[in-house]
Amino acid sequence: MKSLQVRFVKRPTGEPTADTFEIGEAELPALGDGEILVRIIWLSLDPYMRGRMDDKRSYAQPQALGAVMQGGTVGQVVESRNPKFAEGDFVLGMFGWQSHAVSDGAMVRKLDPAVAPLSTWVGVMGMPGLTAYIGLLDVGEMKAGDTVAVSAASGAVGSVVGQLARIKGAKKVVGIAGAEEKCRFVVDELGFDACVSHRSASLRDDLKAACPDGIDIYFENVGGPTLDAALSLMNPFGRIPVCGMISMYNTGPSTEGPDRLPSLMRRVLTDRLKIQGFIVSDRAAQHQKAFIEEVGGYIRDGRIKYREFVTEGLENAPRAFAGLLRGENFGKQLVKVSDDPTLG
Amino acid sequence: MKSLQVRFVKRPTGEPTADTFEIGEAELPALGDGEILVRIIWLSLDPYMRGRMDDKRSYAQPQALGAVMQGGTVGQVVESRNPKFAEGDFVLGMFGWQSHAVSDGAMVRKLDPAVAPLSTWVGVMGMPGLTAYIGLLDVGEMKAGDTVAVSAASGAVGSVVGQLARIKGAKKVVGIAGAEEKCRFVVDELGFDACVSHRSASLRDDLKAACPDGIDIYFENVGGPTLDAALSLMNPFGRIPVCGMISMYNTGPSTEGPDRLPSLMRRVLTDRLKIQGFIVSDRAAQHQKAFIEEVGGYIRDGRIKYREFVTEGLENAPRAFAGLLRGENFGKQLVKVSDDPTLG
Numbered sequence: 001m002k003s004l005q006v007r008f009v010k011r012p013t014g015e016p017t018a019d020t021f022e023i024g025e026a027e028l029p030a031l032g033d034g035e036i037l038v039r040i041i042w043l044s045l046d047p048y049m050r051g052r053m054d055d056k057r058s059y060a061q062p063q064a065l066g067a068v069m070q071g072g073t074v075g076q077v078v079e080s081r082n083p084k085f086a087e088g089d090f091v092l093g094m095f096g097w098q099s100h101a102v103s104d105g106a107m108v109r110k111l112d113p114a115v116a117p118l119s120t121w122v123g124v125m126g127m128p129g130l131t132a133y134i135g136l137l138d139v140g141e142m143k144a145g146d147t148v149a150v151s152a153a154s155g156a157v158g159s160v161v162g163q164l165a166r167i168k169g170a171k172k173v174v175g176i177a178g179a180e181e182k183c184r185f186v187v188d189e190l191g192f193d194a195c196v197s198h199r200s201a202s203l204r205d206d207l208k209a210a211c212p213d214g215i216d217i218y219f220e221n222v223g224g225p226t227l228d229a230a231l232s233l234m235n236p237f238g239r240i241p242v243c244g245m246i247s248m249y250n251t252g253p254s255t256e257g258p259d260r261l262p263s264l265m266r267r268v269l270t271d272r273l274k275i276q277g278f279i280v281s282d283r284a285a286q287h288q289k290a291f292i293e294e295v296g297g298y299i300r301d302g303r304i305k306y307r308e309f310v311t312e313g314l315e316n317a318p319r320a321f322a323g324l325l326r327g328e329n330f331g332k333q334l335v336k337v338s339d340d341p342t343l344g
Numbered sequence: 345m346k347s348l349q350v351r352f353v354k355r356p357t358g359e360p361t362a363d364t365f366e367i368g369e370a371e372l373p374a375l376g377d378g379e380i381l382v383r384i385i386w387l388s389l390d391p392y393m394r395g396r397m398d399d400k401r402s403y404a405q406p407q408a409l410g411a412v413m414q415g416g417t418v419g420q421v422v423e424s425r426n427p428k429f430a431e432g433d434f435v436l437g438m439f440g441w442q443s444h445a446v447s448d449g450a451m452v453r454k455l456d457p458a459v460a461p462l463s464t465w466v467g468v469m470g471m472p473g474l475t476a477y478i479g480l481l482d483v484g485e486m487k488a489g490d491t492v493a494v495s496a497a498s499g500a501v502g503s504v505v506g507q508l509a510r511i512k513g514a515k516k517v518v519g520i521a522g523a524e525e526k527c528r529f530v531v532d533e534l535g536f537d538a539c540v541s542h543r544s545a546s547l548r549d550d551l552k553a554a555c556p557d558g559i560d561i562y563f564e565n566v567g568g569p570t571l572d573a574a575l576s577l578m579n580p581f582g583r584i585p586v587c588g589m590i591s592m593y594n595t596g597p598s599t600e601g602p603d604r605l606p607s608l609m610r611r612v613l614t615d616r617l618k619i620q621g622f623i624v625s626d627r628a629a630q631h632q633k634a635f636i637e638e639v640g641g642y643i644r645d646g647r648i649k650y651r652e653f654v655t656e657g658l659e660n661a662p663r664a665f666a667g668l669l670r671g672e673n674f675g676k677q678l679v680k681v682s683d684d685p686t687l688g
Contacts, residue, residue, distance in 0.1 A: 051614075223609055237626075242613045248606055257601015262592055264605055265567055268621040269586045270395075275620070277613040282581075 001028045001037060005068045006097035006317055011053055015250045015325065020053070021069070021318045028102050036085045036108070038075040038093065038101045043314070043335040044122035045071070045321050046156070047221075050249035069097035069317075072122045074111065076341070085110070090342075092121045097317050099337055113342040116299060123156055123332040124299060124306040125292070131243060131280040132160035132219075133291045137168070139241035139278045140217045144169030147211050149230055151175075152221035153195055154182035154307070156332035157243060161219045162192045163304045164295070174210045176203075176226050178327045185330070190305055198222070204229040214238075223247045231264065234273055242277040250325055307331030345372045345381060349412045350441035350661055355397055359594045359669065364397070365413070365662045372446050378426045380452070382419040382435060382445050387658070387679040388466035389415065389665050390500070391565075394593035413441035413661075416466045418455065420685070429454070434686075436465050441661050443681055457686045460643060467500055467676040468643060468650040469636070475587060475624040476504035476563075477635045481512075483585035483622045484561045488513030491555050493574055495519075496565035497539055498526035498651070500676035501587060505563045506536045507648045508639070518554045520547075520570050522671045529674070534649055542566070548573040558582075567591045575608065578617055586621040594669055651675030 002025045009022045031037055049071065052063040063070060073095040077085045082105045085091065093108040095101035111118060116125045123129065135157075136142050148165040152158040153175025165173045175186040175195035183195035194210035196203060207215075207229050214235035220227060223245035234240070267273060298304040309329040311320035317335045324333045346369045353366045375381055393415065396407040407414060417439040421429050426449045429435065437452040439445035455462060460469045467473065479501075480486050492509040496502040497519025509517045519530040519539035527539035538554035540547060551559075551573050558579035564571060567589035578584070611617060642648040653673040655664035661679045668677045 220609075223606065227609070242609060245606075245609055245613055248610065255602035255604075255607070257603050258599035259601050259603050260599075260605040261603070261608055262567065262589075263599070264608070265564075265571070265586060265589055265619075266592065268619055269589055270621070272621040272623055272626060274618065275609075275612060276618040277611075277616040279616055282616065 001100060002026065003028050003098045003100040004314055005099075006314060008053065008063050008065060008067060008069050011055055011065070012250075016050070016053065016318065016322050018318070023315055023318075028100060031079060031081050031102060034082050035102055035104050036077050036082050036091075037079040038091060038095055038103060039078050040073045040075040040095055040099055040101065040314075040337040041340050042074040042119045042122055043071055043097060043317060043337050044073065044126070045317065045324050045333040045335060046128070047244050047246045047249060047324065049321065050325055070094060071096050072127060073101075073337075074118045074121050075101070090118055092126070097314065097335075099314055116296065118340055118342055119308060119334055120299070120306065122334070123308065124160055124304065125296060127280055128156035128332065129160050129295055130284060130287065130291050132157045132164060133295060134280055134283050134287050135219055135241040135243050135278060136161050136164055136217070138283060138287065139276050140219065140239045142168055142170070142217055145171050146216035147172040147174070147213055147235075148217045148219065149174045149176065149207065149211060149215045149233075150219040150221070151177075151198070151226045151230075152244070152246060152327075153177045153186045153192065154330060155221065158219070158221055159186065159190055159306065159331070160295070160304060162186060163190050163298075165217075166191050167298060167303060171213065172211060174207070174215075176207070176222075176230075179330070182330060185307070189307075198224075198226045204232060208233055217241070219243060221246060228260070231267060234267065234271060236271045238271060238273050240273065240275045242275060246325065246327075309333050311335045313337075345444060346370065347372050347442045347444040348658055349443075350658060351410060352397065352407050352413050353410060355399055355409070356594075360394070360397065360662065360666055362662070367659055367662075372444060375423060375425050375446060379446055379448050380421050380426050380429045380435075381423040382437065382439060382447060383422050384417045384419040384439055384443055384445065384658075384681040385684050386418040386463045386466055387415055387441055387661060387681050388417065388470070388472075389661065389668050389677040389679060390472070391588050391590045391593060391668065393665065394669055414438060415440050416471060417445075417681075418462045418465050419445070434462055436470070441658065441679075443658055460640065462684055462686055463652060463678055464643070464650065466678070467652065468504055468648065469640060471624055472500035472676065473504050473639055474628060474631065474635050476501045476508060477639060478624055478627050478631050479563055479585040479587050479622060480505050480508055480561070482627060482631065483620050484563065484583045486512055486514070486561055489515050490560035491516040491518070491557055491579075492561045492563065493518045493520065493551065493555060493559045493577075494563040494565070495521075495542070495570045495574075496588070496590060496671075497521045497530045497536065498674060499565065500650075502563070502565055503530065503534055503650065503675070504639070504648060506530060507534050507642075509561075510535050511642060511647060515557065516555060518551070518559075520551070520566075520574075523674070526674060529651070533651075542568075542570045548576060552577055561585070563587060565590060572604070575611060578611065578615060580615045582615060582617050584617065584619045586619060590669065590671075653677050655679045657681075
């Protein structure tokens with residue numbers, strides 16, 4: 001059995017380019033006892049993958065050179081020598097950027113397509129949704145009456161943050177996004193109170209106008225000038241869950257002055273701000289069950305909406321990933337690797 | 345009745361200077377019904393006072409121009425028209441930089457000199473001690489086995505942080521101080537495992553050698569290069585309670601590049617650090633009782649030691665305060681305003 005694979009062959013210095021990846025077929029090993037063969041249907045592309053491409057100390061091992069790019073996927077079992085899985089089962093696993101995979105079934109979860117569409121298990125029902133849930137409620141300690149601002153507001157995480165904040169009784173939910181259509185979407189479709197563009201020269205004033213009582217929680221996905229604008233508006237006892245820094249992933253941290261750290265620390269002290277980084281996997285076990293029950297319910301009854309941005313074909317994954325880092329996706333970035341038999 | 349007063353007459357731009365203050369007598373009003381007249385014995389000088397001198401948004405009202413400098417004091421009631429207080433009672437109150445004060449008794453607490461020496465109620469048993477307790481245990485979430493580093497280690501707050509960490513089962517307690525005698529003191533007298541000097545050109549390497557397993561809690565009192573060194577050694581899930589930024593109080597935040605904020609935020613994300621500012625008064629009500637019981641016990645049985653740095657005479661308070669900001673004190677900075685009758 002052959003698998004079409006996207007392998008990581010060269011660490012990028014800035015944006016991933018054509019020579020970052022190599023696409024080719026590889027022969028999969030014959031199934032051993034206890035193993036399953038999975039056909040990948042949905043591949044999730046997520047900003048964290050850029051971090052893995054750097055060869056530096058991080059919360060996870062760097063992506064190995066020459067290996068298949070890692071990534072979360074939904075697939076279907078096409079052959080099983082594992083009693084826990086039957087042919088035809090839908091499964092969630094970290095099978096990576098490829099068309100087929102052999103697995104011993106460890107860390108593979110069976111999915112019931114009647115509960116939620118398959119693709120959502122790597123989106124709103126999956127890691128991005130759980131990230132939003134944990135970041136807003138656990139790290140962010142959101143309370144009713146808070147003003148919540150979230151960057152990358154139309155993305156997989158940000159869109160859930162805002163809708164969840166709305167459901168939990170936020171005084172105001174304000175998104176920050178790039179394109180105007182994204183801003184319209186989060187207000188008109190997702191029910192945010194307002195959305196401002198990080199491309200605007202008046203970002204800080206726009207954000208201030210949208211948050212007349214200041215910001216209690218700024219959910220940080222992007223870094224850069226958006227962080228500066230939000231910081232300047234934080235209320236006493238404000239919380240900044242740091243989920244991602246998309247704007248820095250390609251370029252690395254700029255060190256061009258002025259130095260903003262001393263004034264940040266002064267704000268932290270004066271206004272008793274909390275700035276806290278988190279990674280969903282550290283806290284997933286603790287929150288997974290409540291998340292699936294609660295957010296699953298909101299999704300089924302339509303209180304939480306989601307938007308997917310589907311790229312067809314594994315061979316287009318590298319381009320789609322570069323676009324994701326530039327914010328060209330509009331909604332959760334997915335790659336449709338093969339047909340989803342649950343869709344009409 | 346006349347009171348000798350240190351009044352705040354000019355906002356300093358850097359260090360407080362001779363013209364920041366004015367010293368003179370003022371006639372106190374006659375005692376009204378419900379009021380007490382207090383003779384001040386001990387005046388506490390604390391770094392936070394410098395922040396109050398700036399006319400900018402902060403957690404407290406700026407110190408008013410022309411008014412007596414605010415500050416925590418211990419005194420004795422010399423006349424009472426308030427049934428809750430008798431002549432001779434010792435009291436704790438915010439009576440400010442002066443020799444006598446008239447008060448209606450609100451926010452004034454009676455002290456039992458048998459429980460602890462009077463001066464300690466503005467030191468190890470008072471606001472600085474409680475600050476250490478709250479910062480280490482509540483904000484810092486200290487657990488047994490943590491490596492704890494604390495700046496301004498021989499000071500009123502830092503010395504309690506380190507000793508409390510030792511009692512609570514820290515793996516390592518490392519101080520950061522300026523003068524060598526302060527370093528020797530926290531190791532030899534207070535039982536810290538090590539102490540490094542922030543004046544050393546090899547601060548970062550010294551700190552690394554003292555914390556071979558990294559730092560779990562960095563208790564921030566000073567800012568500046570000490571923060572950089574500690575940050576670089578933080579372990580995953582590390583916590584930085586931000587209690588003060590003494591090194592910035594006079595100069596204000598420098599903005600000279602390179603910009604360290606992006607790399608800080610990247611560290612926060614990658615290592616899931618928590619940086620949180622706190623002010624003791626926000627959390628005092630919640631912790632005061634447990635603190636007095638627990639730390640009071642440690643002080644009585646000698647497990648927590650304290651050192652006082654006494655300046656004699658109210659007229660020397662301005663000079664003592666400038667010295668405090670430069671780190672010239674060695675231990676808790678006090679001004680002895682008048683005789684303490686409980687001392688031999």
